[in-house]
Amino acid sequence: MTDITALESKLKLKATLEDAITVLISEIEALKSAKVKEWPQVGDVYFYISSAGMVLPSTWRDDNPDKDCAEIGNIFRTEAEATKELETRKTIAELRAQPGREKFVIGEYNHSLSVDFKIGVDVNAFTTCDYGFASIYFDSAESVQSAIKAVGADRILAASKWLSMGE
Secondary structure (H helix, E strand, C coil): CHHHHHHHHHHHHHHHHHHHHHHHHHHHHHHHHCCCCCCCCCCCEEEEECCCCCEEEEECCCCHHHHHHHHCCCCECCHHHHHHHHHHHHHHHHHHHCCCECCCCCCCCEEEEEEECCCEEEEEEECCCCCCHHHCEECCHHHHHHHHHHHCHHHHHHHHHHHHHCC
């Protein structure tokens, strides 16, 4: 009798599990088919970077100024995201203001910034491949080191993380 009771118990458990699986599959399908609200919608608050370099809030009206900001990637869900982007833009602008060049020259040493999230910021030199951070190149390793010192390795690392991972 004990064997029969154990088997009946297992069958009930199996039926319960099958029912639970059916419910979960149904819920998954419902989530897949649910329409995801696109962002931004009229009335949503977003942040943007002004031409004066300020992070400002705005309300989406789906008008031309809103669309212009969106077209160039200048709308952010949070003030923190916009602030990170602004700092990244400032960092890259400061790097570009250092004595250097923006053109990669094949066959010449193209010194650039190397960013490694575990090690930090260092110097690279390539002759045939374009791997420089933000496509900023220098004529010597010394000029790269000077740029890193002037702008700050911590700022370059933070900008690189934001560009590559949106952190």
